[in-house]
Amino acid sequence: MYKRINSFFKSRLEIMIKRTVDNYLVQYLAQGYFDERIKEVMLNQHLVFGDPKKLNLSETCIVNNATFNLSSGNIVIEDYVFFGHNVSLITGTHNYNKFGIDRRNDFPKQGNDIIVEEGAWIASNATVLGPCRIGKHSVIGAGAVVKGDIPSYHIVAGIPAKTIKDIKPLTEKN
Secondary structure, rough: HHHHHHHHHHHHHHHHHHHHHHHHHHHHHOOOHHHHHHHHHHHOEEEEEOOOOHEEOOOOOOOOOEEEEOOOOOOOEOOOOEOOOOOEEEEEOOOOOOOOOOHOOOOOOOOOEEOOOOOEEEOOOOOOOOOOOOOOEEOOOOOEEEEOOOOEEEEEEEEOOEEEEOOOOOOOOO
């Protein structure tokens, strides 16, 4: 008898809680509260895989929702660098000659550093593989895969990224 009563009240309580939560969610969804909060979280929060001490972000950079893989090196983002959405900077790599858990666990702990110098722009969905230095005021095209250094004042695009144009810096007189 006790189990029946307990089961009856438990099911009633679950129904009441579900209705309350549903009403609450419907009310806030109608006001657009969660839409704006979800946008804020998804578009402005970068992800860090590895030791966060290996990531050095300038106070003036904008990285949106980038992913930083720090398993095999440091990443430095200098002043006035900005990213589009879904940019990935990856220092990690694995030994493809190994298999199973050995492949997963065999990766260098350092040496694949990535440095993005002042004023560079990395467009949406680009991937940068370390080791790599992206020079001052360079532009990485959307969806590009960068493997190796990019000189300052260059526009690169493609898979793998290749120079498509040099940027002529404006002088103080212009």
